[in-house]
Structure formats: structure tokens, C-alpha cells
Amino acid sequence: MAIRDIIILPDRQLRLISSPIETVTAEVRKLADDMLETMYDAPGIGLAAIQVAQPVRLITMDISKKEGEQKEPRVFINPEITWSSEETSVYEEGCLSIPEYYEEVERPASVRVRYLDIDGKLREDEAIGLYATCIQHEIDHLNGVLFVDYLSKLKRDRVMKKFTKAAKRAVV
Numbered sequence: 001m002a003i004r005d006i007i008i009l010p011d012r013q014l015r016l017i018s019s020p021i022e023t024v025t026a027e028v029r030k031l032a033d034d035m036l037e038t039m040y041d042a043p044g045i046g047l048a049a050i051q052v053a054q055p056v057r058l059i060t061m062d063i064s065k066k067e068g069e070q071k072e073p074r075v076f077i078n079p080e081i082t083w084s085s086e087e088t089s090v091y092e093e094g095c096l097s098i099p100e101y102y103e104e105v106e107r108p109a110s111v112r113v114r115y116l117d118i119d120g121k122l123r124e125d126e127a128i129g130l131y132a133t134c135i136q137h138e139i140d141h142l143n144g145v146l147f148v149d150y151l152s153k154l155k156r157d158r159v160m161k162k163f164t165k166a167a168k169r170a171v172v
């Protein structure tokens with residue numbers, strides 16, 4: 001396993017639409033392993049492949065309690081939301097590609113997600129709470145969408161500008 005670099009706003013790769021994975025090859029399994037290691041190292045509760053500059057529809061997640069010894073690594077390949085609740089919930093979200101920025105986002109409180117697991121087996125799961133928020137946040141990444149897109153234009157412009165300035169400072 002290896003830790004990969006996480007790309008940061010305003011990297012334009014974050015706006016790419018990721019491609020479906022046709023076959024779960026050894027390369028895909030290696031990417032999933034590296035993403036899990038990168039996610040735990042960050043630390044984060046989810047990671048989309050595009051965040052390590054791979055535009056493929058692959059997500060890793062672990063929403064288990066940080067204090068617990070037991071890790072619950074999950075891998076989602078080509079995930080699709082097949083149903084969303086009318087009911088919504090609000091969570092304070094963060095993103096490893098937008099470090100140290102947190103804002104509340106309202107999303108469907110519960111969703112059904114269909115995906116392939118790491119063995120290429122088709123699965124469907126109902127997600128609620130943090131799991132529902134996280135899977136929606138990650139699937140958004142696969143479509144080039146970031147949580148700041150749900151904020152007011154004022155807030156979004158402010159955060160985009162802050163990260164654009166920081167990137168410019170970093171190159172000089």
C-alpha cells in the first residue's frame with residue numbers, strides 16, 4: 001500500500017466527470033488499497049479516486065468511530081443513488097480537497113445506493129445519517145461536484161478565492 005497525494009482546490013481535475021470501472025483488475029484493487037491508506041492517514045471518513053487524481057468511479061469510506069480499534073473499510077465501485085428520501089438532514093461537511101473549511105450542507109437524510117464491491121459483486125445498501133451524507137458527498141466528487149457548490153455564491157466565491165490565492169503563494 002502507499003499514501004498518494006490528495007489534490008486541493010482550485011485543481012481543475014476536481015471538476016472532471018469520472019469514468020465507470022469496467023473490470024475490477026489488480027490495478028483497481030491497488031488503487032482502492034492506496035486510497036484507504038491515504039484516507040486513514042489524512043485522516044478522513046471518505047475519499048473519491050479523483051482526489052488522488054484518478055478519474056474513475058471508485059470511493060473508499062470508513063465511518064466507524066475513531067476511538068474504536070475495529071476499522072470498517074468500505075469500497076464502492078460505480079456507485080449510483082437509486083432512491084433519495086424527501087426528508088433532509090443538515091451536517092457540517094468538510095473535504096480533504098478543501099482543507100480546514102467546514103460548512104453546513106442540507107441533503108436527503110437517507111438514500112439507497114447500488115454499487116459493485118471490491119470482488120465485483122453487485123450490492124445495494126440503504127444509507128442513513130453520516131453514511132448517507134458521506135456517500136452523497138463522495139458520489140458528487142465522481143461528477144465533479146464539491147460541497148461548496150451547495151453554499152451561497154458569496155461563501156463559495158470567498159472560499160474559491162482563498163484557495164486560489166494560497167495556490168499562487170505556493171508557486172512563488
Ligand code: GNR
Pocket residue numbers: 043044045046047048051091092093094095096097133134137138141
Ligand atoms: O473526511 C471527511 N469528512 C466528512 C465530513 C462530513 C461530510 C463529508 C465528509 S467527507 C470528508 C473526506 C472527503 O473529502 N471526501 O471526499
Ligand code: NI
Pocket residue numbers: 094095096097137141
Ligand atoms: Ni470531499
